[in-house]
Amino acid sequence: MSITEILFWFLSVLAVGGAMLLVASKNPVHSILYLIITFFAVSGHYILLNAQFLAIVNIIVYAGAIMVLFLFVVMLMNLNADSEPPQKNRLLLYSGTIAGCCLLLVLVAALKQSSTTSQLVEMGGGDAGLIKNLGMALFSDYVFPFEISSVLFLSAMIGAVVISKKEA
């Protein structure tokens, strides 16, 4: 077992375990902290794939900004298990379980079909994730979707400003 494989398995366990705990933990603040751990593990995977830019952007944007806002809101509203009304609706529980199982089935089927299961880690090889190539790809081949998404962000920003103005 090479060192990259050990890292891969470690990060995978961390990511999946973090995600499990995120769903399972009662306290929303703990959930968010587990989610942050998951993000870090995913960033680690990006680094193993030699996509450092994606890794660090994942940390800056998701773990560094969005999760801080989540934490902010949860802390400010002081959400915890007591404030949550007990779940009484049995039908919702059953339907949720069945939907989850269906998703799992689809995922397993899809993974069985795919052929890239043999190669887990692409260490040092593959430079699509490096910032130069990524920038080149974004601003030449994919410039239209890129601009579309920036317009989307702009409209979201304007929307946020409008909503906050209405409140005041």
Next chain:
Amino acid sequence: MRSLSKAQIITYMQALTNRAKQVERKPMTLLERAYLPAIFKGMAITFGHMFKKRPTINYPEVKRPFSPVFRGLHILNRDEEGRENCTACGLCAVACPAEAITMEAAERKAGEENLYREEKYAAKYEINMLRCIFCGLCEEACPKDAIYLSETFAPANFQRKGFIYGKDDLLIPNPITEPEAFAEARGNRAQVAR
């Protein structure tokens, strides 16, 4: 109630002096709103203070001289032969507005002439430094120049009884056996009784 404008209040109010200045509430100019010039001005001021003389002194090593009229801790005086001046007349205790002084008188026995100048002396002499207000009236009341206020203050103590100064604490060192300590305790002001 009728509300008044600032200018009206000022005209209604009778100015006592002509030093009052009306606060200017003009909208800030662009330069003032930029905020940075004000910051630089403030920083120049603090930087200038780095080169100013510092009034603090390094206390235990350097001591600030006391004022020549400072009234500090009491001292019971001796004459130049080392005899106690005090004759336990009690005038200081009477003069004391804080009633901080108590004493017990005793008669001088034969053979004690080298210890006490007069025939009567204070066997016990106590000043409660917690009561004392260091007014110096005892010094003025004393006919024998036996008590005066020196140029130091009572040091801190952990217990109240530590502030009741007896004769051992108050008596000046003997000028014959310990002339240096005597000179130091006497300071610049007190006169040795003639």
Next chain:
Amino acid sequence: MLLSIELALILEKLALIVVVVMSSLLIAMYATFAERKVAAIMQDRRGPNRAGPFGILQPVADGLKLFFKEEIIPNLSSKFLFILGPCLAMLTAMMTGAVIPWGDKVHFFDRDIPLQIADINIGILYVFGVVSMGVYGIMIGSWASNNKFSLMGGLRAASQIISYELAMGISLIALLMTTGTLSLKEIVEQQQESWYSWNIIKQPLGFLIFLICAFAECNRTPFDLPEAENELIGGYHTEYSSMKLGFFLFAEYINMFLSSAVMVSLFFGGYDIPFLNDAAFAEKIGINWMALLHAGMFLLKAASFLFLFMWVRWTIPRFRYDQLMNLGWKVLIPLALINMLVTGAFILLQQNNWHF
């Protein structure tokens, strides 16, 4: 095996990490002392001068005092997170040092050892990521304290850091457009020519915005609202005592030092010695001595930034919260955007040989 080949490299990096961590701890230690001394001098006082000659053992005494204080963990706090908070603050503070080039290189045992722990090609983004992690220590610690003043301090810290991170990032984009690289090593090497090739000449406005944002990110006066003691008791570290409090306070000084180091490498030529032909001088005295000189120059520059941090702290009063947010969102971000646009236009014009 991979490991055996790289053993020398690993040892070299390990030694470098130890040196960098130790020296930044030491510098942070003496930054606390310098802060007290600078404050004293600016207020016409003398400052600490009892522990050791000129008081130079004062930080040791302070540290010992913190160690011997009683460890208090509030009853209703979540204990694990309460301890995790200061540890995270310290960890993220130390992590920035990994990408900063402290000097060019030294030559030992027939090896060229670069004085940088990791030259990753996204160095600045790494710094950014670590900085954005820094708020977690404060937030987790403040929430775990189970105290409303702590929580208020934590929330203030979070909103302040997120707000100023934006302006900081945009001001950096303008800088990155001129340098064309994200690696701190390359940015520093571009500035080696002479003092007028330093980025401060190209990006004065960007530097000013970055500086202000750095003050805000380090929670230093005039942006120390998270620990505003007259409103929030102690802010996010109200419930902390002993060395956990020490960690929070210490993290602030490490952050200060490392943000000074980042500013030096981004805008002030890194380890470049002004008015000196480095290459010619290096041949005269040898690479290793030159590296020492370079590192010394770097530390000197960083120290002058530390002094600036302290100077500002003892001059300018704290902002009100709405003023803080106004400054961040209505002044700095538009300014940074304008700076970015102007820089972009300039670069385009330059590439077009100054034709429209």
